[in-house]
Amino acid sequence: MKHNLLKGKRGIIFGALNDMSIAWKVAERAVEEGAIITLSNTPVAVRMGDTDTLGKKLNAEILPADATNVEDLEMVFSKSMEILGGKIDFVLHSIGMSPNVRKKRTYDDLDYNLLDKTLDVSAVSFHKMLQVAKKMDAISTGGSVVALTYVAAQRVFYGYNDMADAKALLESITRSFGYIYGREKGVRVNTISQSPTMTTAGSGVKGMLDLLDFSERMSPIGNADADDCADYCIVMFSDLTRKITMQNLYNDGGFSSMGMSIRAMRQYSNGLEDEKEEDENVIYG
Ligand SMILES: NC(=O)c1ccc[n+]([C@@H]2O[C@H](COP(=O)([O-])OP(=O)(O)OC[C@H]3O[C@@H](n4cnc5c(N)ncnc54)[C@H](O)[C@@H]3O)[C@@H](O)[C@H]2O)c1
Numbered sequence: 001m002k003h004n005l006l007k008g009k010r011g012i013i014f015g016a017l018n019d020m021s022i023a024w025k026v027a028e029r030a031v032e033e034g035a036i037i038t039l040s041n042t043p044v045a046v047r048m049g050d051t052d053t054l055g056k057k058l059n060a061e062i063l064p065a066d067a068t069n070v071e072d073l074e075m076v077f078s079k080s081m082e083i084l085g086g087k088i089d090f091v092l093h094s095i096g097m098s099p100n101v102r103k104k105r106t107y108d109d110l111d112y113n114l115l116d117k118t119l120d121v122s123a124v125s126f127h128k129m130l131q132v133a134k135k136m137d138a139i140s141t142g143g144s145v146v147a148l149t150y151v152a153a154q155r156v157f158y159g160y161n162d163m164a165d166a167k168a169l170l171e172s173i174t175r176s177f178g179y180i181y182g183r184e185k186g187v188r189v190n191t192i193s194q195s196p197t198m199t200t201a202g203s204g205v206k207g208m209l210d211l212l213d214f215s216e217r218m219s220p221i222g223n224a225d226a227d228d229c230a231d232y233c234i235v236m237f238s239d240l241t242r243k244i245t246m247q248n249l250y251n252d253g254g255f256s257s258m259g260m261s262i263r264a265m266r267q268y269s270n271g272l273e274d275e276k277e278e279d280e281n282v283i284y285g
Helices: 022-032 043-048 051-058 070-084 112-135 163-185 208-218 226-237 262-270 272-277
Strands: 010-014 036-041 061-064 088-093 139-149 188-194 248-251
Touching (some): 010 070, 022 036, 022 051, 022 088, 036 051, 043 051, 043 061, 051 061, 061 070, 070 088, 070 112, 088 226, 112 139, 139 226, 163 188, 188 226, 226 248
Parallel strands (some): 010 036, 036 061, 088 139
């Protein structure tokens, strides 16, 4: 449904890889709501993924950039202002990756070089993005920056590994930078904490199908999907949320407030027999 919520606004969307990506849905919704945008992803992702298709569909220029590289980010902001014809009104950081998860290193056997990479790609890149934008004065007063996070920043989720630490850092950067950027330039900075969602990054999470089922059973109104997340991002980019900043906002069907639901309890009791037979040698990481 179109409401023209972003009419006349200019945005940058980082992280649309393919049509399952949350950023892909956000880009489509932003344009539907009247925004003009640029898209950015790593050069490899642009080569291997479907970002080109999205760019053509939305008439959006693609700016290949590694979000951990400050010069690349400077290029994205300066070119975006040039292409879109003025300061940027909204930015989506939809970027996450853990090489420890990819290489199946458990949390009690992390490779620390890989941990540095996880934190740099998934969290510090957000600081870099904000710092570059602020130094270039690239975001307009009242502009809105959103990054995507997960509830594993607050509570332990089996298998989420070092991404939990990255998300905790991401949310902390949101508050710390949100204070400075808000006070000095009136720019809002928030995270949206999304339900598990079947995307390329999501499918890398250990036991993703079971996690999706569990959180669906636990959430009174069910998991939020990528389209739900896109809708929330649009509201956060719009002028309807002018005074919301430095927040971690849950888009999770109520999951984060639950302890136990009847649907999860029923499923749990069905599984008790299996648990008794489980191998003694359990990997918790
Ligand atoms: N899928 C889920 O279950 C879920 C739940 C909560 C939060 N999130 C978060 O949503 C965001 C988007 O993930 P997604 O699920 O849409 O998966 P996705 O795989 O479609 O998107 C991840 C993106 O990060 C990009 N990326 C990786 N390294 C990069 C770098 N160095 N520079 C620039 N871009 C880089 C990838 O190319 C990809 O486009 C991530 O932050 C993820 O942690 C996902």
